[in-house]
Amino acid sequence: MERVNSLTELNKLSQKFREFVEARKSSTENDNVLSRHILVCQGTGCKSSDSDSIMHKLIENIEKVGLSDSVKVVMTGCFGFCAKGPIVHILPDNTFYVQVNPEDAEDIVNMHLLKGEVVNRLLYDEPTLNKKVCTQDEMSFYKKQSRIALRNCGFINPEDIREYIASDGYKALGKVLTTMKPDEVINEIIESGLRGRGGGGFPTGTKWSFARAYESDDKYIICNADEGDPGAFMDRSILEGDPHSVVEAMAIAGYAIGAQKGFVYIRAEYPLAIHRLKIAIAQAKEYGLLGNNLFGTNFNFDIEIKYGAGAFVCGEETALIHSVEGCRGEPTNKPPFPAEKGLWNKPTCVNNVETLANIPKIIIEGASWFNKLGTDKSKGTKVFALAGKINNVGLVEVPMGITLREIIYEIGGGIKDGKKIKAVQTGGPSGGCIPESLLDVPIDYDSLTNIGSMMGSGGMIVMDEDNCMVDIAKFYMEFIVDESCGKCTPCRVGSKRLLEILTKITEGKATMMDLKRLEVLAETIKDTALCGLGQTAANPVLSTMKYFMDEYEAHIKEKRCPAGQCKPLLSYEITDKCVGCTKCSRSCPVEAIKGKVKEKHVIIKDKCIKCGACFNACPVKAIVMG
Known part of the structure; x- marks a missing residue:
């Protein structure tokens, strides 16, 4: 184990570890690299679809044909395209296989690796081109995305710090500790225009400046990884796919405000994220990137994990702080704000996972690079979790200012089953439902607020004509x-x-x-x-x-539900189209339908529980819903 004592040493390590990710670059940049890396999604979604077995089968078959020296199977975080998982990405070929099963591993090895033939059935069927496509670049799902917070998800092994270092990891921390003063770090974040990605959208650099301004023996950084919105999985995916980016950012924030201790407040329902976060913290300590005298300076910083019980209210920073203290998670009046009196009445800065994941890249590339993306008042990109009645369920990161219509139809692939969109819910339970007529409104903090919704943490649930x-x-x-x-x-x-x-x-x-x-x-x-x-x-x-x-x-x-979802207002009638096939009566769980074969049937209203089984079973659409 090599402890990092200076930025020079980190740069040497980064160069040394390049071999871990070198083969993943495009072949045009990497003509001398003969090896291949097979990246297998090991996010929660793909793991639940047996991606563990896919990895094992790939390794087993690679060993069987004697390719172990030239082919490496790598676990990664979420690729974002959850609707088509499990995903296997072969680099530097840039072949993107979707909906892979363990049984497909043998064909991938024998056809793709040995014979150089693409396994056509595993390619994505791109609807905009009406053909199967081989590469990620050809897929409409990725074309309008700009990945900053998700930059390493689906590319590096989240459980190997060497891969993060090889991808310029911890260089931002080394830069701020050895070349920048705390006020310079804060000014860089202020200039970037980064706003909090957890809900309110408060300017991140300004929040840091408030916490720095207060004098105290102890100050704290808290990473809010509670993520309680239904349908939201942005923060979880970042921690599962790139935990070191958050660890590094917390140390940078600690240096900026004068804190030596950080806490990650994460819901206990995120076991994989917790597991990988623990590994990241332990590895960072082993390399001297957490702990005492970081990069040979007198700056000390350590991180502790605190578990939440899944209370939505603990996403509010004062309630979160009370929960970390071991008290009931209840909010308090502000002021005083946490920047003045937070954790144990000490100055505290609370940032969510996605906000922090942006920090190292901003420090490396500079504020002007970041604030060229987005709109005048909403800079950079935003990660959204697409869910609901949409074809491409998944995780996307797009520049601020893109419209809802672009996300839903160009990235999300439109509405399921060709139905009409009715509304989009943004901002989770705290947000609002945006109608189809407003889908061309640009996505930024102010625009969403003006139409009665909010950015929130990034949940985006799509509803169609069948939703009430x-x-x-x-x-x-x-x-x-x-x-x-x-x-x-x-x-x-x-x-x-x-x-x-x-x-x-x-x-x-x-x-x-x-x-x-x-x-x-x-x-x-x-x-x-x-x-x-x-x-x-x-x-x-x-x-x-x-x-x-x-x-x-x-x-x-009218005592009527136009979408036909509110059961107390529903009624079913059998029309003259009925051919007496008896399928409706056989499907009814309470025997509320009577009639003889080849004769029109009748629904007994007093017995009908309005379950809709008969409606779905009728082959001639003779049952109407009122």
Whole structure:
């Protein structure tokens, strides 16, 4: 083990470790490299689809044909294209195989490695070209992406510090410790225009400057890896695919504000991220990149992991701090802000995973490089987790200012089954539902806020014509009610009242007066709740009322759910198209359908539980939903 005592020594190590990643460069840059690296996604999604077995089978078959000396199988983090995992990427050939099974390993070795023939059935079928494509560059999913926070995910082995160092890892830390003063580091981040990627979008450099300004014997850096939004997996994927970027950034932040201790607050439901983070911290200590006298200076910095129990409210920084202290995760009034009195009443800076992952690259490339990306007030890129009714579910990183339409249709591949889009939810439970008519609004902090949503941590859930927007608002309010810490009355009581009114609407029991109460109560909670969770809790309600009022009115006035999702308002009728095939009656779990063979059947309304089994079973579409 070689301890790094200077930036010169790190540069020598980086050059020495180039062999670990050299073969992954394109063949045009690397003509003398004869070896191949087979990168296998080992993120949570692909591991759940047996990518471990794929790796083992590849290694087994490579050994069998005697290629062990020239072919290396490498585990990596998430490639982002989760809809088509497990993924195997062969470099420097740049052949991108999707939906690989363990049984495919033999063909990859025998055909691709031995014979030089592409395994055509494993290539991605690119819909925009109407043909299979071989390389990542040809795939529309990647064409508009700009990877900064995700730069190493899917490229390096996250459990091997040598690969991170070979990819310029820890050079930013060495640079700031040996050539920059703390104020210069902070000014660089301010000049970059980087804003917090965890929700509010507060300028990162400004937050650091506040924490630095306060005098104290002890200061702390906290990495918020709680990530509680439904459908969000950005931070998890970064920690699984590139944990050293966060470790390095925390040390840089510590130097900037004068802190010698950092904590990563991560939900216990992220076992793989925790496992790789532990490995990264241990390896950094072994190389002298964490601990005492980093890079031969008098700067000391260490990191400890703290586990959260999955409370959404602990994404709010004061609640998170209380949880780290071992107290109940409840927010407190601000000011004082954590920069003045945070962890154990000491100056504390809280940044989320994605924010920190940008820091080393900004230090290496410079603020002007970063702030050329994005818009005037929202610089750089943003990572989004695409989920819901979209073809290309996955993780994407795009420049700020790109439109929702570009993400959904050009990167996300459009809506499943050719259906029409109805809305996009951004910002998680704290965000809003954006209608199709606003998909051309540029994605930046201010634009999303202006239309009743927010950037949030980066969850993006797509909804189609079959989604009921009243039911969606109810779903998010159920989540808020469950996750409210209960400290303040507007959130504790108000959110429950919102849920009760929404439930009445979806059951067809509400009046137009209830709709007015819903709006007034939502606005009141927004204005009076204690923390960010409560203040934004009503966003899904207010945004759906603003853009989809016709659906609310249909539920109340017509006792009808236009999307056919609210069961109490559903009814099924068998029309004269019925041919008496009996499939509907045989599919009914409660025997609510009567009729003889080759005769029209009838639904007994009192017995019908509105499960929709008959509707789905009818081969001639004789059953209509009202």
